[in-house]
Amino acid sequence: xxxxxxxxxxxxxxxxxxDIYYGTFKAxxxxxxKVERNKITAIIGPSGCGKSTLLRAFNRMxxxxxxxxxxxxxxxxxxxxxxPHIDPVEVRYRIGMVFQKPNPFPKSIYENIAWTxxxxxxxxxxxxxxxxxxQQAALWDEVKDKLQQSGLSLSGxxxxxxxxxRAISIKPEVILMDEPASALDPIAxxxxxxxxxxxxxxxxxVIVTHNxxxxxxxxxxxxxxxxxxxxxxxxxxxxxxxxxxxxxxxKDKRTEDYVTGRFG
Amino acid sequence: MARKTFESEIQHVKDNVLILGSMVEKALLDSxxxxxxxxxxxAEQLFEADNEINKKRFEIENQLMILIATQQPMAHDLRLLxxxxxxxxxxxxxxxYAKGISNINIRMGDTPLLKPLIDVPRMAQKGADMLHRALxxxxxxxxxxxxxxxxxxxxxxxxxxxxxxxxxxFVIADPKTIERANWLLWVAHNLERFADxxxxxxxxxxxxxxxxxxxxxxxxxxxxxxxxHY
Numbered sequence: 001x002x003x004x005x006x007x008x009x010x011x012x013x014x015x016x017x018x019d020i021y022y023g024t025f026k027a028x029x030x031x032x033x034k035v036e037r038n039k040i041t042a043i044i045g046p047s048g049c050g051k052s053t054l055l056r057a058f059n060r061m062x063x064x065x066x067x068x069x070x071x072x073x074x075x076x077x078x079x080x081x082x083x084p085h086i087d088p089v090e091v092r093y094r095i096g097m098v099f100q101k102p103n104p105f106p107k108s109i110y111e112n113i114a115w116t117x118x119x120x121x122x123x124x125x126x127x128x129x130x131x132x133x134x135q136q137a138a139l140w141d142e143v144k145d146k147l148q149q150s151g152l153s154l155s156g157x158x159x160x161x162x163x164x165x166r167a168i169s170i171k172p173e174v175i176l177m178d179e180p181a182s183a184l185d186p187i188a189x190x191x192x193x194x195x196x197x198x199x200x201x202x203x204x205x206v207i208v209t210h211n212x213x214x215x216x217x218x219x220x221x222x223x224x225x226x227x228x229x230x231x232x233x234x235x236x237x238x239x240x241x242x243x244x245x246x247x248x249x250x251k252d253k254r255t256e257d258y259v260t261g262r263f264g
Numbered sequence: 265m266a267r268k269t270f271e272s273e274i275q276h277v278k279d280n281v282l283i284l285g286s287m288v289e290k291a292l293l294d295s296x297x298x299x300x301x302x303x304x305x306x307a308e309q310l311f312e313a314d315n316e317i318n319k320k321r322f323e324i325e326n327q328l329m330i331l332i333a334t335q336q337p338m339a340h341d342l343r344l345l346x347x348x349x350x351x352x353x354x355x356x357x358x359x360x361y362a363k364g365i366s367n368i369n370i371r372m373g374d375t376p377l378l379k380p381l382i383d384v385p386r387m388a389q390k391g392a393d394m395l396h397r398a399l400x401x402x403x404x405x406x407x408x409x410x411x412x413x414x415x416x417x418x419x420x421x422x423x424x425x426x427x428x429x430x431x432x433x434f435v436i437a438d439p440k441t442i443e444r445a446n447w448l449l450w451v452a453h454n455l456e457r458f459a460d461x462x463x464x465x466x467x468x469x470x471x472x473x474x475x476x477x478x479x480x481x482x483x484x485x486x487x488x489x490x491x492x493h494y
Contacts, residue, residue, distance in 0.1 A: 190267060197269045216334040217270075247333040 009078055012037040012174060012204050013058055013095075018072035020053050020062065027053045029234040031072075033223055035174075040196055040205045042215035042243065045225035046263065050235030051208045054225065055176050058206060059095035060088040077173075093120060096172035100179040102159035104151030104166070109134075109143050112151045112162055113169045120170045129169055136202075137165035138195045157188025161195065168203065175199065177207040181214065193218040212259060215243065222246040224255045270335050277331065277348055278403050280324045281355075285399040287317050288355050289392045291362035292458060296388040299369045299451065300381045307369035310362070317359035321352045328352075343475060347468040351402065354461045358395070361454040368447050378434060378444040387423045387455040390416070394462045402469045410469035413462070414480045420459035427452040 013035035020028040028050040035041050035058075043051045056062040057070060060081060073080045081091050105112050113130045122129060130147070134140040139161040143154070151162050160180060167175055177196075181189040196205055196218055209215050215222050222243045228236040239252045250256045257263045291310060298306035328345055331337065337345050394416055401409040431445040463480050471477045 194268055213336050217336065243334060244330040248329050 010036055012077060013206070014073075014075040015054075015057075016073040016075065018054075018057065018070060018074065020050070020057050021067075021069045021071075022053075022065065023067040026232065026234045028057070029228050029236050031237050033237055033240055035204060035206055036221065037204050038200055038202075039220040040200050040207060040218060041221040041223065042219035043206065043208045043223045043225060043237075044210070044212050044215045044258075045235070046227075046258070047210065048233070048235075049225045049227050051210075051225050052178050053235070054237075055178055055206060055208045058174070058176055059092050059097060061092065061097060061176075063088060093170055094172050095174040095176060096167035096170070097176045097178065098160070098163050098167055098180050100182055102156060102163050102183065104154070104159050104162050106150065106152060108148045109151050109154070109162060110147040112166050116166050117169045122170070133165040133169040134162075136168055136199065137161045138191065138198070139165055155188070157184050157191060160184060160188070160192060164192075164195065164199075168199070172203065174204045174206065177205060179209055180207065182210065189214070216247045216259075219243045224250070224252070224258065226254055226258070270331075270341075273327075273331060273335075274341070274344065277324065277327055277345070280320070280327065281348055281351060282399055282403060284317065284320045284324060284352060284355050285395060287320060288359045288362065289395055291317065291359055292365075292388055292395075292455075293392050295362045295365040295369070296381070296385055296451075296455075299365060299377075300385060302369070302372075302377065304370055304373075307366040310366040311370065314359055314363040318356060321356040321359075324352050325349065340472065343472045347472050350468050351465050354464050358458050358461050361458045364454045365451050368451055372444075372447055375444060375447075378431070378441055378448055381448075383423045383427050383430075384448065384451055384455065387420050387427075387452065387459070390420050390423070391455055391459040391462070394420075394459055395465075398462045398465045398469070402465060402472075405469065405473050407470055407473045410466040410473075411480075414466050417459045417463055420456055424452050424456040 011034040015031045015033045018028065018031040018033075019026055031054060043054060045051055053062060058074060062068040062070075070082060074082060076091070076095065080086070081088075081095075105115065107115060110130055113133050114126050117126065117129055131140060131144075134143060139158060142158060143149075143162075151159065154162060160183075164175070164180075181192045184192065193214065196207070199205060200220075207215075207219065220243055222241065223237045224239040224246065225235050226238050228234050228238075239246065239250060239255045241251070246255060247259055250259060254263070291313065295307065295310050297303075298310060328348055332342075332345055335341075394413060397409065398413055400406075401413065428449065431449055434441045435445045467478065467480055
């Protein structure tokens, strides 16, 4: 995959006429969406409308589920990541992911990052990389004196920040976050949101959240997803705009109903 | 670290409120100065410049709407942002008073002032100074100053009453001066209302800090209220 990193591309990720299937079931339909570089894009919507399915398509994680396929394209830096010659593993290095339930390895805090970097082929100063990653994840001060302790000994919020540090240690360009704070308490949640504001200086973030207040607080752009068809139960993006517009003056009545709590 | 982004956005709003305040202060002082000098050209420019005040007001209002919609402000934050909405509305109206003075200057045309302006500039100076200190108290959330500042409105009211009596004297002596007296009375009235609105800003500052919304009555209001019951 060419390391294009063409900074002239305003949009680092782009879904074009995207349909996503689980076997013959069309879970997501007709998504056209552009993700702007160094911004936070949130995907919100009611349960079961395909938010996580869409997110996982952006780094081909959905292929870990048997029988998934797509129609249409996902362009990353101007290149179709589903093209036959593209290695999905490399895609996932450049487009990293953080999951809902923090999943640090059963290793030390240090090794969580070092091991990840090592298998990616990192041969430089590991101490520096570990510190740098933990600094960027706003975790360094809390763990610098206990790097040899298990990653599992940390609190939920700290574990999640460790997972973020691990993801960014291999220098992705995009970080996908699938409800990264839904398992965390409100204070830890706010810390993650504040961290995202810092991270977007160097990375592009796409976050799925069922908490629309979180999307309102933390994101620059919001994609509103809903079922396009109640019978076939296929989800689509019904509105996509700057977050401030989605929450002050949405164009689609369904978006208005959702953000004002009148949906359903 | 928590809510650092939100904190800096709140600071940005406060800064913008101060900017709007200084635009209004300047508009008031400049409009009275132009009237004193009978500078119609300056008055026309000031009249148009009120559009900038209105624009700034709406810019801040938009900022506030976005913050309220996206940041779920609670408690003190909510009181602060809600109060900013009120304060910018007050400031916009105060800007209109300055515009009104410029309008009078323009409409007077070639007609000379009925008398040299002495108390009118004093009222303007006092009003602008009160506004400046009220906004400083708002930004610093200084309840003590917010509570004690409104009483200075009595000075402005006293000057207004003086202007009123003086102009009535002119009119009684020579009814042909009524139009010229009326112009000046309107100017003085605008300045008196300007200072009244400073009190409203102080009330909002107290509300932000204490959560209590209480009207601070001016001594003049109390006086007229008692007169009407006599």
